[in-house]
Amino acid sequence: MSSLAEALRGFRATYAREIGAYFGAPIAYVFIIVFLLAIGLFTWEMAGFFETGSADLAPFFAWHPWLYMVFLPALAMRLWADERAGGTDELLLSLPVRMPGLVLGKFFAAWTVAAVALAFTLPMWITVNALGSPDNAAIALTYFMSLLMAGAYISIGAAISSLTSSQVTAFVLSVVVAFLFTVAGWPLVLSGVADVAGTGMAEAVARFSFLTHFEGAQRGVLELRAVVFFVGVIALFACLNGLWATRKRLG
Amino acid sequence: MLDIKGLTRRFGSKTAVDKITFSVAKGEVVGFLGPNGAGKSTSMRMIAGVLEPDEGDVLLDGHSIVSNRRDAQASLGYLPEGAPLYLDMTPPEFLRFVGSARGMEKSALGGAVDRVTADARIHSVSSQTIRSLSKGYRRRVGLAAALIHDPPVLILDEPTDGLDPNQKRAVRALIARMAPQKAIVISTHTLEEVPAMCSRAIVVDQGRMIADETPEGLAALATDGGGLEAAFRDLTDQSVEAAA
Ligand SMILES: Nc1ncnc2c1ncn2[C@@H]1O[C@H](COP(=O)(O)OP(=O)(O)O)[C@@H](O)[C@H]1O
Ligand SMILES: [Mg+2]
Numbered sequence: 001m002s003s004l005a006e007a008l009r010g011f012r013a014t015y016a017r018e019i020g021a022y023f024g025a026p027i028a029y030v031f032i033i034v035f036l037l038a039i040g041l042f043t044w045e046m047a048g049f050f051e052t053g054s055a056d057l058a059p060f061f062a063w064h065p066w067l068y069m070v071f072l073p074a075l076a077m078r079l080w081a082d083e084r085a086g087g088t089d090e091l092l093l094s095l096p097v098r099m100p101g102l103v104l105g106k107f108f109a110a111w112t113v114a115a116v117a118l119a120f121t122l123p124m125w126i127t128v129n130a131l132g133s134p135d136n137a138a139i140a141l142t143y144f145m146s147l148l149m150a151g152a153y154i155s156i157g158a159a160i161s162s163l164t165s166s167q168v169t170a171f172v173l174s175v176v177v178a179f180l181f182t183v184a185g186w187p188l189v190l191s192g193v194a195d196v197a198g199t200g201m202a203e204a205v206a207r208f209s210f211l212t213h214f215e216g217a218q219r220g221v222l223e224l225r226a227v228v229f230f231v232g233v234i235a236l237f238a239c240l241n242g243l244w245a246t247r248k249r250l251g
Numbered sequence: 252m253l254d255i256k257g258l259t260r261r262f263g264s265k266t267a268v269d270k271i272t273f274s275v276a277k278g279e280v281v282g283f284l285g286p287n288g289a290g291k292s293t294s295m296r297m298i299a300g301v302l303e304p305d306e307g308d309v310l311l312d313g314h315s316i317v318s319n320r321r322d323a324q325a326s327l328g329y330l331p332e333g334a335p336l337y338l339d340m341t342p343p344e345f346l347r348f349v350g351s352a353r354g355m356e357k358s359a360l361g362g363a364v365d366r367v368t369a370d371a372r373i374h375s376v377s378s379q380t381i382r383s384l385s386k387g388y389r390r391r392v393g394l395a396a397a398l399i400h401d402p403p404v405l406i407l408d409e410p411t412d413g414l415d416p417n418q419k420r421a422v423r424a425l426i427a428r429m430a431p432q433k434a435i436v437i438s439t440h441t442l443e444e445v446p447a448m449c450s451r452a453i454v455v456d457q458g459r460m461i462a463d464e465t466p467e468g469l470a471a472l473a474t475d476g477g478g479l480e481a482a483f484r485d486l487t488d489q490s491v492e493a494a495a
Binding site for chain 2: 012024094095096101249
């Protein structure tokens with residue numbers, strides 16, 4: 001326990017500092033408002049939320065991976081790039097802390113902002129309950145997996161932001177990587193891969209896809225392998241983040 | 252308090268810091284002098300555990316920065332070059348962040364923030380964000396952060412660089428108040444700092460130590476009796492010739 005506390009020293013300070021940075025400036029509010037506008041627009045206009053009148057949130061959840069792919073790198077891009085640009089990484093590296101406290105403090109702060117944004121979509125859930133009688137357990141499950149998937153996108157964005165001092169570069173690179181992880185499960189991509197490299201390869205690619213792993217949850221099915229996948233992606237990129245953020249020690 | 256042993260760092264084929272060795276005792280204020288590019292910042296970054304040395308070691312209060320980095324870092328207050336700070340925070344928020352990240356208990360934190368705020372004379376700007384502060388105040392906030400855990404060793408990289416004369420005086424006064432209880436190393440590329448606050452002067456050039464003297468001893472080295480300035484010029488000229 002004390003060694004865990006030791007490994008996580010700096011977590012609370014970092015989390016508090018990052019939450020303060022997000023909510024002390026317009027960034028968190030702009031993020032949340034634009035995200036809500038976008039998801040509202042996509043769900044209502046393009047998926048015909050009201051026209052179909054069906055009492056479920058399928059058209060809403062279907063957009064999550066696509067919106068996260070662009071929005072969450074924008075949230076994560078400042079986490080480490082900003083430290084490098086301002087020289088404060090020098091300060092962090094001089095603190096008697098291990099990397100997990102810093103990496104996870106930043107990660108959970110960004111994830112918290114994403115969770116707040118997601119919480120503001122709860123009126124949609126209430127709305128479908130007013131329209132009919134949806135499977136609320138299934139919707140709760142989909143929300144849970146969506147949040148977990150958001151964590152995976154943020155972990156990717158945070159790690160990539162530790163590679164550069166430019167937030168724009170971090171954003172563009174993160175969107176590209178997030179896009180690859182997302183569309184690895186796109187039928188178009190999979191059939192392309194199958195044509196070129198065979199169906200075995202296509203199945204292997206699909207195994208790394210966010211779309212594929214989010215699919216079960218969208219049908220209201222809890223898949224352990226999807227939970228393990230998203231937690232695994234979070235952990236993998238958190239480790240890379242720690243490595244990349246301490247690269248400076250080597251020169 | 253501070254023992255530097257054979258500290259060496261290369262960047263590619265260039266040796267930025269070459270076997271730097273010296274010790275600093277409590278109560279000493281060492282001026283770490285040298286022209287730009289001499290290797291002062293690289294040395295200090297290694298002492299602070301921000302950059303790994305290729306060779307050599309640093310003991311901070313007996314803890315090795317190489318094999319026991321976190322204990323060593325706990326004994327050190329470090330002001331990086333240019334005093335980087337989080338601009339969106341107020342000075343007390345920033346000081347709290349640094350203290351809390353260093354593992355200070357909540358109960359001790361309030362007192363420590365008050366103490367360094369008073370020591371650094373930054374009370375009057377407590378409610379402003381750091382972004383809105385002048386360079387002089389920012390530097391003092393950086394110094395206050397380096398002092399928050401009351402470390403026995405202080406490493407300050409060009410603490411007065413870029414400040415106007417009044418701001419310099421304020422920073423020097425702060426360092427003088429700290430001096431009796433701590434081992435302090437201050438880097439600078441301008442000589443006026445040395446008689447103003449140092450008890451000892453170490454000159455580096457091209458990564459190597461070329462002098463370790465009292466300020467008076469350093470001035471006496473001048474071949475033409477021109478004082479510190481001339482001694483510094485003579486020393487660094489010689490080392491350029493030796494390297495050529
Ligand atoms: N990260 C780095 N990569 C490559 N060269 C570096 C790096 N940091 C410093 N140097 C080089 O090492 C030398 C010493 O630099 P520095 O320690 O910053 O000097 P000072 O602080 O005395 O002005 C310079 O020639 C500088 O260009
Ligand atoms: Mg320097």
